[in-house]
Amino acid sequence: MSGTFIKNWVVSVITLFVVNFLWHEVLNVAFYHEELLGIVRIGPEGGPAPLLGYLILSIVIASFAVATFVPALSKTSGQYIWNSLIVAFTFTGAFSVLSYALFANWTSSLAWMDVFYSLISGIVLGAVLMLVNRKGMPVTSGM
Numbered sequence: 001m002s003g004t005f006i007k008n009w010v011v012s013v014i015t016l017f018v019v020n021f022l023w024h025e026v027l028n029v030a031f032y033h034e035e036l037l038g039i040v041r042i043g044p045e046g047g048p049a050p051l052l053g054y055l056i057l058s059i060v061i062a063s064f065a066v067a068t069f070v071p072a073l074s075k076t077s078g079q080y081i082w083n084s085l086i087v088a089f090t091f092t093g094a095f096s097v098l099s100y101a102l103f104a105n106w107t108s109s110l111a112w113m114d115v116f117y118s119l120i121s122g123i124v125l126g127a128v129l130m131l132v133n134r135k136g137m138p139v140t141s142g143m
Contacts, residue, residue: 008071008129012063015128019121020059031113038105062091070129077130084126085119092118 024032036048043049066087074080096114099106 004071004133005067007132009063009067011128011132012066012125013060015125016059016063016066016121017056019124023117023120028113031109035107035110035113039103062088065091066125066129070126071133074126074130074133077134080130080133081123081126084129085122088122088125089115089118092121 033047040048040050066084069087070080070083073083093115096111096118099114100108100111
């Protein structure tokens with residue numbers, strides 16, 4: 001693993017963790033607490049209590065895919081955002097739609113909110129990776 005790959009992986013982990021926290025625990029906390037009550041583990045305070053180690057592991061795994069594919073496929077700023085959007089939409093969007101198909105208490109509102117989250121997280125992650133890797137990048141936005 002090169003230093004650039006490790007840098008991109010660490011940046012991806014931190015970015016996804018921050019975006020995930022802001023989306024689920026700040027911006028949409030009431031929505032997710034209500035929607036997830038019939039699905040997730042419940043903590044002593046009555047709210048969702050995920051296994052944090054596995055939550056972090058999922059972010060590390062997703063970030064590995066992002067760090068592997070997005071910088072390798074992106075030569076312009078627009079490509080960073082587009083490629084990151086595709087990767088995030090693929091793993092998070094597919095997970096959400098599959099969860100709706102499989103789990104009785106997974107609502108369509110929850111599925112679509114997570115699909116929207118995948119788009120937002122992909123755009124933010126692509127923008128951050130673009131900034132981190134901008135040295136020598138053409139200014140064009142071609143996708």
